[in-house]
Amino acid sequence: MIRTYRYRLYPTEAQARALDFLLWQGRTLYNAALEQRITVYRETGQGVSYPQQWAYFRDLRHANPETLGQLNATSVQQLLRRLDKAFRAFFSRLRAGETPGFPRFKGRDRFHSLEYRHGDGCKLRFDPRNRTLFYIQNVGEIKVKYHRPVPDEAEIRHVVIKRRAHRWYVCLMLALPDPVVPLHTGPVVGIDMGLVHLLALSDGSTVENPRWLRHSLAQLRVAQRRLARRQKGSARRRKAAAQVARLHERVTNQRRDFWHKLTRQLAETYSLIALEDLTLAFLTTNHHLALSAHDAGLAEFQQLLAYKAEEAGTQVVTVNPAYTSQACSECGMVVRKDLSVRVHVCPNCGLTLDRDVNAARNILKLGVYPARTGPPERNVAGCGARALGSSPF
Template sequence: MAKVFRYRLRPTKAQVTKLNEQLELCRWVYNETLAMRKNAFEQEGRSVSYFESKRMLPIWKESKPELRSVYSQVLQDVVLRVNLAFKAFFRRVQSGEKPGYPRFKGKNRYDSISYPQSGFSIDGDKLWLSKIGDIKFKLHRPIEGFVKRLTIHRSATNKWYVSFLVEESIDHVIEPSDKVVGIDVGITNFAVLSNGEFIENPRFLLADEGMLKKAQSKRDKLPKGSQERNKANKSVNHLYERIANRREDFAQQLSHMLVTSYGIICFEDLNIKNMTQNHNLAKSILDASWNKLVQYTSYKAVEAGRKVVLVNPLNTSQMCSCCGQTVKKDLSVRVHSCPYCGLSMDRDLNAAKNILRLGLQSVAKA
């Protein structure tokens, strides 16, 4: 199983300068590759392959010698990223989605480089990178398994991180559990468990929205390109980063609790993209980040020997969990009252029980 281990880098000022220079050179290669493929299609009506693009790297190094200061496989990975962007573009065209043609990267818009196979080594809390040297990183947990790929990322607040893609990571199988649970995610409550437990929605964006709007308003009043605006923009980025970190921590801790406690965990297979078409609820849905919880619970379950089941969300809120009859109700109705069997309970708890039932049925058929 593939797994990613992420750590905070501690580069020196000289190393930060070198990393930023490499990002700019990679951005140049990305834009040059994109321009070549775009021009070939518009002027000659042909597509340029990944291998044809890659053959341009030695030629570009002759005209732009500073490219030699970047490890060769890092530059090849940049060309691969352009190729993947075009593949995704053509896939969206074929499926009838809004295609979104690959874009050129503006200054400071290219923020990561990858070492796909080699050019790096790890010695305790030091990371050696070809063309850069030794960089310290905060080894807050051991790296388990064989590192196949390494990515250096610069955040919007100019913090540096390293991510290791590891294959064949050690499984952390825990004591078997015969406990099962169905989980209904929502906005009023972040999640309701079929055992009657309610998990409050932390609403991280709403909590900081006032400060965020104030910081954005202050930034937007300042002249573009000025030092004052750049400083104000850093304050906005810090707020966004804090919100993202809190969401991440919340999802990680909740998913850990679920995997530790239950042998079978059932979620609805929600289409978040379609749900956010409702502009009245889009902000709250995205703030809740339900997909993070499902994603983290799923990979932790595989590692721990648990099972995550995704069920069809159709009518889970409308069906009575006691008698199975359909009881139509608007989203504003928060209590499920069944006129057929007399069951009365919280709407989301009723849905969680239905999700559990459907999940167990799915497991039994498998």
């Protein structure tokens, strides 16, 4: 089992300058390697391989100890591999008859991270007062907000140092032993990732964004409108853009925190969770909807839920979302309604229900029937009949 733990770094001013310098050197090297590939191809018609580039840039690194030489050797290898991968993807898409974009030179705003192997130019350390520090070669020991400890049995495989909106983070990719999970005996649930609600559950309850997140989202929207009004290239626009980036970062972090807790709660409560298949949802809904779904970062929600479910022994199934919002979850009749209609009212059986909850009940049905191969004792239909608001959310 591979997990990523992310921690905020608090570099001193000098350390932040050193980190910025490393990132700059990383970007310079990446662009130089890209240029080398282009030039060699123009002059000889030949490609350049990763080993050839490594041999060249290894020497260049030794010859320039004050600049490229500040980069860790393994980081340089990772950068060259990143470029190699971009080229391979480019050519394989070309061969497949597609029209891929050529690998791009990285501008200042498009290069945010450096990769390391743990113990090679970087290391998690604890000082004598048991404070947590993250050591980076040519930068020093940086203060870490160590909000959750790396488990003793974890092996740190891979490290990514990232800058996001002037903040620094370290991501540790951990290899953990697969958990031994007990058989989950909780109820089953269908979840609609809503239009009206953030989530609607088939038991009739709904989940909304918490107030503090809604507040940040509103602030972000205001800042985005301000940015749109500013003149391109002006100092005021740059300032507005920095503010949007900062708020964006805050929303992302708040949402991630909220979803960590929510997905854990869901996985601990339910033994089976049925969801819409998002890739299909993007295809079947209109453009506007697909965008808003994307905006809510629902793919991230599903990914987090999959992690928590794996740890809790919960089964997650995805279903084709076609008709889940239109069909009546009681009698199956298709009741057409456009996006503005928030309540499902069935002219056939009289069912009256929040449209998203109706969708969640359909999702549950679709998710449960193919999965039901075991003995029929577990009363699946009974779940949808639970009283409104009886869920722990």
